[in-house]
Amino acid sequence: MQKVCLVIGAGAGIGGTVGKRFATAGYHAVLCRRSDEEGLLRQVAEIEAAGGSATGRLLNAVEEGSIENCVAEVEADIGPIEVVLYNLGAQIGNRSLQETSYKNFELGWRLGTFGLFRTASVLCPRMEERGKGVILVTSATSAMRGNAGQHSHAAAMGGRRMLCQSLNAQFASSGIHVAHILIDGAVDAPDTLGKLLGAEQFQALREQRGGENDGLMLPEEIAQTYFHVAQQHRSAWTHELDLRAYSDLAWWNH
Numbered sequence: 001m002q003k004v005c006l007v008i009g010a011g012a013g014i015g016g017t018v019g020k021r022f023a024t025a026g027y028h029a030v031l032c033r034r035s036d037e038e039g040l041l042r043q044v045a046e047i048e049a050a051g052g053s054a055t056g057r058l059l060n061a062v063e064e065g066s067i068e069n070c071v072a073e074v075e076a077d078i079g080p081i082e083v084v085l086y087n088l089g090a091q092i093g094n095r096s097l098q099e100t101s102y103k104n105f106e107l108g109w110r111l112g113t114f115g116l117f118r119t120a121s122v123l124c125p126r127m128e129e130r131g132k133g134v135i136l137v138t139s140a141t142s143a144m145r146g147n148a149g150q151h152s153h154a155a156a157m158g159g160r161r162m163l164c165q166s167l168n169a170q171f172a173s174s175g176i177h178v179a180h181i182l183i184d185g186a187v188d189a190p191d192t193l194g195k196l197l198g199a200e201q202f203q204a205l206r207e208q209r210g211g212e213n214d215g216l217m218l219p220e221e222i223a224q225t226y227f228h229v230a231q232q233h234r235s236a237w238t239h240e241l242d243l244r245a246y247s248d249l250a251w252w253n254h
Contacts, residue, residue, distance in 0.1 A: 001079035002028040002053065006071070008061060008119060009033065009087030013189025014138055014226075016043045017219035018085050021227045023052030027083065030074050032059040039191070061088055061115045062107070068122045075126065083134040083230050084123055086116045089192060090156040091140075094149035105152045112156025113163060120167055124176060132175040134230045137164050139182045141251045161240075168239055177237050179229045184251050185244040188216040215247050 005022035009015045010031035019029035020043070029047060031054060033040055040056040047054040055078065060066055075081060090112030092104050116137060127133025143161040146154035164180035171178065187193055188210055194202040209215030222243060229238050244250065 004028050004030055004074060004079050004081045005083040005085070006030045006074060006081045007032060007085045007087060008059065008067065008070075008115070009085070009089065009138070010040070010043065010056075011087075011189065012039060012043070012191045013187050013193075013219050014183070014222055015085060015087040017223045018087070018136075018226045019043070019054065020047055020050075020052070021220075021223040022083060022230075023047045023054055024050065025227065027053075028078055029054040030057065030078065030081075031055070032057045032061075032070060034058065034060050036191075062110050067115065067118045071119070071122045071126075080126070080130060081123060082132070083136065084119060085136045085138070085226065086119055087138045088112070088115055089140075091153050091196065093196065095151070096149060097151055100151050105155070108152035108156040109159065112153070113159035116160055116163055120163075124167070124171055127176045128171060128174045130175075133177070135164075135167065135176065135178045136226055136230060137178065137180050139164075139180050141182065141184045143180075143182060144251050145254075164240070172237070172239075175234070177230070177232070177234070179238055180240045181226065181229070182240070182242040182251075183217065183222070183244075184242045185217050185248045186215075187222070188218055209245075209247075213247075215245050217243065217245055 005027040007015045007019040010019055010033045019031045023029040031043055044054045044056045059070055088111045090108040092108055139160055140157050142150050142154040143157035161180055164178050168178045
């Protein structure tokens, strides 16, 4: 049985790159994403070509039972999930209150908060029985500061942050390390920020702030931090941290 790193939300940015990082350390990376099976298979192939072990799964986390069945199947077929990364985004774009439908607001909650709750509900009892486990949660600036146009996202991310704190309060003493990781800046990720901005605007941003300017957060460097947090000794766990490029102002300075 192999030790497993399960990634829920394994796009070409943070999620897939974190999976690769854990695979280089001997974990079997289970990469889950909603769509783009071709891109998913390419990620798995890249990990295997580098000598790692990985599996790809298409997963619609909104569907009832999808997360729960995934966890049960992975643990039965591959091995115990020692690390899970909950990396699903809940950004529906910048919309006024009047432009935010009930359906879109609820979708933000389902992806941002309820999906993490479901993941914890099925995994924490298993991790508690084993006496160890790591839950890494990608979050966003909206978890700390609500802005006009971010009604759905801020509510979802704020709930995500409080859920992480509540999980820690119950399960830290059982050996389960929950880390809320706030991404306070733009990530050089074509299938997240790139889709949100559009190809032309994203390329312009890359030319202005990316490359040697180091003004866009690099998924490979973010993954190093995630891996470090997952390996921390329990006498000095990090429960919350924020990451941003050196040239960005922190969320509280805006």
